Amino acid sequence: MSRQSSVRTDAKKVSTELFTLTYGALVAQLVKDYESPEEVNKQLNKMGYNIGVRLIEDFLARSNVGRCHDFRETADVIAKLGFKMFLGITPVVANWSAGSDEFSLILENNPLADFVELSQGHEGLLYSNILCGVLRGALEMVQMEVDVWFVQDALRGDETTEIRVKFIKKLEDALPAGED
Amino acid sequence: MADVDSTFDFLHMEIVGYFHREKQGRFSEADAMQKLEKMGFNVGQRLVERFTKDSPRFKDELDIMKYVCKDFWTAVFKRQVDNLRTNHQGVYVLQDNKFRVLTQMSEGKQYTEVAPKFLAFPCGMIRGGLANLGITCTVSADVLPMPACRFQIVIQRT
Numbered sequence: 001m002s003r004q005s006s007v008r009t010d011a012k013k014v015s016t017e018l019f020t021l022t023y024g025a026l027v028a029q030l031v032k033d034y035e036s037p038e039e040v041n042k043q044l045n046k047m048g049y050n051i052g053v054r055l056i057e058d059f060l061a062r063s064n065v066g067r068c069h070d071f072r073e074t075a076d077v078i079a080k081l082g083f084k085m086f087l088g089i090t091p092v093v094a095n096w097s098a099g100s101d102e103f104s105l106i107l108e109n110n111p112l113a114d115f116v117e118l119s120q121g122h123e124g125l126l127y128s129n130i131l132c133g134v135l136r137g138a139l140e141m142v143q144m145e146v147d148v149w150f151v152q153d154a155l156r157g158d159e160t161t162e163i164r165v166k167f168i169k170k171l172e173d174a175l176p177a178g179e180d
Numbered sequence: 181m182a183d184v185d186s187t188f189d190f191l192h193m194e195i196v197g198y199f200h201r202e203k204q205g206r207f208s209e210a211d212a213m214q215k216l217e218k219m220g221f222n223v224g225q226r227l228v229e230r231f232t233k234d235s236p237r238f239k240d241e242l243d244i245m246k247y248v249c250k251d252f253w254t255a256v257f258k259r260q261v262d263n264l265r266t267n268h269q270g271v272y273v274l275q276d277n278k279f280r281v282l283t284q285m286s287e288g289k290q291y292t293e294v295a296p297k298f299l300a301f302p303c304g305m306i307r308g309g310l311a312n313l314g315i316t317c318t319v320s321a322d323v324l325p326m327p328a329c330r331f332q333i334v335i336q337r338t
Contacts (some may be wrong), residue, residue: 022188026219050197085184
């Protein structure tokens with residue numbers, strides 16, 4: 001077969017591109033659907049949350065990690081296993097707060113933003129905001145309430161992309177209905 | 181690069197969910213399907229452009245179809261099309277017995293009615309891919325017993 005040479009063997013790269021382009025199409029659609037960038041950011045966060053609550057099961061089933069004993073361990077698992085598994089990157093964990101309840105994930109390259117340029121008029125848009133929702137949703141399912149937000153975004157001209165994660169509280173196991 | 185393929189699956193599920201949730205106020209059901217299809221079109225178009233940038237020119241229409249059934253399908257849906265049929269007049273029927281987006285739903289009849297929601301995006305992807313290879317067409321899909329699925333491609337001649 002003469003075309004054999006053109007077959008892309010790099011399946012992982014193809015998967016990432018499929019994901020990146022699909023995400024791009026989604027953001028483009030949301031920008032059309034909603035007037036303000038804040039509203040788009042909110043929608044992306046919400047969609048991310050919905051993904052996160054489902055994705056955590058996939059993650060736990062595949063990774064065999066047990067319960068984390070402290071927030072530092074959680075940060076490690078997120079960066080080295082979670083991001084690696086689903087996005088193929090390993091962000092750097094940095095900027096711990098004094099009380100160890102807040103850290104930053106520094107993304108050197110962000111696969112979501114691979115082929116993206118923000119045009120004028122979209123300065124308020126947090127392009128990769130879905131990630132915040134995913135982290136929040138996934139951690140909620142393992143009894144951690146967190147706040148996640150973008151501090152810096154390379155797409156908006158910042159030096160790096162930085163996601164801040166703040167631990168709020170441990171969620172108690174809900175009592176079974178009718179047993180209080 | 182990512183270790184698993186579920187990243188796209190999760191995103192796709194949520195996108196479909198988003199459009200069909202929003203339809204309550206914003207879009208009608210047909211509108212939701214159309215928007216999904218259009219998004220798929222954009223994605224398919226760009227993917228094919230990236231896949232074929234170094235490949236030799238295709239001989240003819242059938243050659244393009246074979247490419248779609250083998251290489252494109254393998255790259256995007258992780259397997260080849262099981263059956264390709266054509267009437268040689270511009271209608272092609274592609275059958276996939278284990279279609280990627282349907283494999284996460286239970287087999288049997290339980291979800292046959294909602295399954296088409298998840299096919300609008302892939303239909304668009306196929307149409308977009310073909311459009312970028314110079315073929316204008318319409319693509320529709322119907323669900324066979326899950327998770328099998330059949331795509332009909334009708335090429336528009338001018």
